[in-house]
Amino acid sequence: MECCYWAPSRLPPAFSHSFSRGSGTERCYWTSPTIWRLRKRQRAYTGYDVPRCQKMFVPGFGEASPEAKAARNLQNFFTYIAVKIVLAQLESYNPEAYSELMEFISRNSLNDGDKFCGRLMRESSRHQGLALRILEVRSAYSKRDFEWENLKKLAFKMVDESNTRLMRDYVLETSHMENEG
Amino acid sequence: MECCYWAPSRLPPAFSHSFSRGSGTERCYWTSPTIWRLRKRQRAYTGYDVPRCQKMFVPGFGEASPEAKAARNLQNFFTYIAVKIVLAQLESYNPEAYSELMEFISRNSLNDGDKFCGRLMRESSRHQGLALRILEVRSAYSKRDFEWENLKKLAFKMVDESNTRLMRDYVLETSHMENEG
Incomplete structure (x- = not known):
């Protein structure tokens, strides 16, 4: 199954295929405007929305999940x-x-x-x-x-802080080099 | 601070000492019957229960937490x-x-x-x-x-299943040896 996230518009192989959310083996994120138009049209015809997978595709986990x-x-x-x-x-x-x-x-x-x-x-x-x-x-x-809720909060905070620090360090480093050059 | 979990009865250094729950640096679990008697007596005198830490002491994490x-x-x-x-x-x-x-x-x-x-x-x-x-x-x-709730459920399940499997394998192995011997 092909998936798109930051990828160019791509039609799914079958529009109403089933998704295996529970096992986490196949995950995708359809953002294409074409898909939304198709979805809207299908809803108008059928009166209900098709199941939608909003996850990014993570390859390489086989039968297991992250x-x-x-x-x-x-x-x-x-x-x-x-x-x-x-x-x-x-x-x-x-x-x-x-x-x-x-x-x-x-x-x-x-x-x-x-x-x-x-x-x-x-x-x-x-x-x-x-x-x-x-x-x-x-x-x-x-x-x-074990504080599970605390783990979640700490992980979010660490990812955000690390991202900011990595970008700030890079900007400081390159602006310093530019000023010297 | 000394802590007891499956340990013999042990009186705390100070009965109404404060606990640093948030940081997770010091954790303890008072199970001693003596403690419960003292707690009951203190509640009868003061009209309120002292703060109680129900966690096991995890050493070696310094300022951080597990x-x-x-x-x-x-x-x-x-x-x-x-x-x-x-x-x-x-x-x-x-x-x-x-x-x-x-x-x-x-x-x-x-x-x-x-x-x-x-x-x-x-x-x-x-x-x-x-x-x-x-x-x-x-x-x-x-x-x-990322499915945080699923992570928690899977971790509980894996720990329980692993514990059962380890004990079952050991029992089967030793009963087999006893039968042979």
């Missing part, structure tokens, strides 16, 4: 956070378990949270208890403690 | 998505710009989105146009197209 990829990364992040929480708890009241977990972390990467927990479970019966605690903490943390 | 770290990672992810969107648009109607961007990507890592865009801006005037488009797309995508 949200699924981001969720998978967040899952690994929650495992990392859970390990930090459990370590902080153990440090004060169970230094032996703390040392054991620290030693295990020094030998095993935390990049893949599930692999880490799987290996921790199979290390020894004591490690197994720690792994079960990490699993429970990551679930509780993601559902209760 | 949400800020996750938002920074998402920002890089949005830059990666924006590059994919722009490439898909260019491929069909501007093959020359597509090749130029692809060549630039082969030489520059996309891990740090801001660094990538900063370098792209300074490559040439044509590349500068592409960089500005990427900045605009990542902002539009994060605000309009």
Whole structure:
């Protein structure tokens, strides 16, 4: 399926094709005036509006979606956070378990949270208890403690601030070069 | 500040100390029965409940918060998505710009989105146009197209499913070994 966003006017292969919004595999954004004229005409004939996809086409995610990829990364992040929480708890009241977990972390990467927990479970019966605690903490943390609304706000703010900073730095740099030249 | 979650009963250093919820630098969860008894007694005396922090303590984030770290990672992810969107648009109607961007990507890592865009801006005037488009797309995508509610649901689901799978696999593995032994 071809999509247009900042692209020249382009007619869709089939005007009333279905969109798979839920899975996020195919996304498009029809902005062409021709499409709007066609849509208006179709509405006049049929009495209802056809379903419309207002999203930009994101290629390369196959059966998954960008949200699924981001969720998978967040899952690994929650495992990392859970390990930090459990370590902080153990440090004060169970230094032996703390040392054991620290030693295990020094030998095993935390990049893949599930692999880490799987290996921790199979290390020894004591490690197994720690792994079960990490699993429970990551679930509780993601559902209760993590501030999802705050994440959204911070991401919007960061993107806006970074965009402004990048453009300002470039303008300052080039105007400085022009003044020197 | 010491915190307890699954930890033995522990009295806080000061019962009515303030909590920095907004910044997320210090988080704790008082579960001790002693605390609840003290809280009940204090409520009976003062007529109101003291402010209570229901979060687990996450160390190691300094002035930032886990949400800020996750938002920074998402920002890089949005830059990666924006590059994919722009490439898909260019491929069909501007093959020359597509090749130029692809060549630039082969030489520059996309891990740090801001660094990538900063370098792209300074490559040439044509590349500068592409960089500005990427900045605009990542902002539009994060605000309009990215399904934040879906991200949350998927993350919950993935954590739950992974926890179940890890425990089931371990139980199956050990019961198999026990049966053999």
